[in-house]
Amino acid sequence: MTQHESFPGRPRGRRARSDDDVPEWAGYDALPRDQREFPDLAPIRGQEARVRDGRTQGDWVQDTPLPDGPGAPWENEAWLSQQAAAQPPAASEQVKPAGPDSGPMEVFSERWRRRGSESRQERRADRRKRRRLLMMGGGAAAVGIAVLVYFLTGGGGGGAANLGLNSLVTTFLPGELQQVPNACSAVPGGSLTQYLPGQLKVAVPPLNTGANSQCTWTLDKAPMYRVLEVNMQAYSPSGLASGDGSATFAAEDAYSEFESAKLKPGPHSGQPQATVTDLPGMPGGRDTSAFIATQVFNVNGAITDVATVEVRYRNVIISVVLNGLDHANKGNYGPVSQSDLRSAAQTIAQEVTSKVVG
Numbered sequence: 001m002t003q004h005e006s007f008p009g010r011p012r013g014r015r016a017r018s019d020d021d022v023p024e025w026a027g028y029d030a031l032p033r034d035q036r037e038f039p040d041l042a043p044i045r046g047q048e049a050r051v052r053d054g055r056t057q058g059d060w061v062q063d064t065p066l067p068d069g070p071g072a073p074w075e076n077e078a079w080l081s082q083q084a085a086a087q088p089p090a091a092s093e094q095v096k097p098a099g100p101d102s103g104p105m106e107v108f109s110e111r112w113r114r115r116g117s118e119s120r121q122e123r124r125a126d127r128r129k130r131r132r133l134l135m136m137g138g139g140a141a142a143v144g145i146a147v148l149v150y151f152l153t154g155g156g157g158g159g160a161a162n163l164g165l166n167s168l169v170t171t172f173l174p175g176e177l178q179q180v181p182n183a184c185s186a187v188p189g190g191s192l193t194q195y196l197p198g199q200l201k202v203a204v205p206p207l208n209t210g211a212n213s214q215c216t217w218t219l220d221k222a223p224m225y226r227v228l229e230v231n232m233q234a235y236s237p238s239g240l241a242s243g244d245g246s247a248t249f250a251a252e253d254a255y256s257e258f259e260s261a262k263l264k265p266g267p268h269s270g271q272p273q274a275t276v277t278d279l280p281g282m283p284g285g286r287d288t289s290a291f292i293a294t295q296v297f298n299v300n301g302a303i304t305d306v307a308t309v310e311v312r313y314r315n316v317i318i319s320v321v322l323n324g325l326d327h328a329n330k331g332n333y334g335p336v337s338q339s340d341l342r343s344a345a346q347t348i349a350q351e352v353t354s355k356v357v358g
Contacts, residue, residue, distance in 0.1 A: 169237050169246040175287075176247045176315040177356070180232040182208055184215035186355045187230060187348055192217065195322070195344040196226050211236070225325035225333050230352055235315045247315035255289060255312040258319075262293040262308070272296060274308075279346065283353045284313040292346060294338055301329040307341040309349035316356055320349040 324336035
């Protein structure tokens, strides 16, 4: 049995009909069930699809009678135009008129043209919005880079403000040091015996990291109480330093801060104002700067004199601090001579600087 013999005596075709008086536009439901080729299957194109296209067969079949005569409604375009004019679409469905003689297909095409135009307008608006966001983001990034360059190059006046980011020094320059000697062995034993006679205690553990080394000695033998501290620090290049950001400029900035802190200590620093004097003739010649500061601390009746020597050799800062108890609130200590403290601190600073200069 062939395929056509599976339904003998049944008309063929998508909407097979045996009577010519049932027009195709009348739709699937207008055909009797016994004349359908596949009575159990739904129609290929349902009524709701025609509603979306603006062609509601229910309006044509049930509500409005068509003029007499055979043929599909497309052969009566004049009549369809009149019906469309009599029942204009809702405001949400209105489209640009296609002309006085336009039929349903023209109206349908115009609707899709309008949709495409609106989509293009939305895409153009999205592109404009993205461009504005990109421009705003780029402007913010440019401002951030400008501020960063301003601070890294020293900001305000002087030639440093005109240096570009590429002019900053990021490596050690010739002559700059990356390591310092061990502070505990940098002070000669003879100086320790002379200025701190007696049995000394060394702070444990001493600090020695290569770029930084510190050592502290304490003498507690009444009536003498002395504390000697030696610290050496090799500074690295820094974009936050003045000038070209080199390691030497970083050390110069730190040296200036130390001097300012002695001359004008902060109100909550616990430091009394110091007497500061420059020290010429230190080892290192023109690459060296030095000053000495003396202070008197009075804490709960105990008076301590402190002599501090700060030396900068290129990118290294050497600090030598010697303090002596001049008057104790308990025990029999003192007095102490400020001139002796100054002389001892200056001598030890010269010896340690000689080890750094080499």
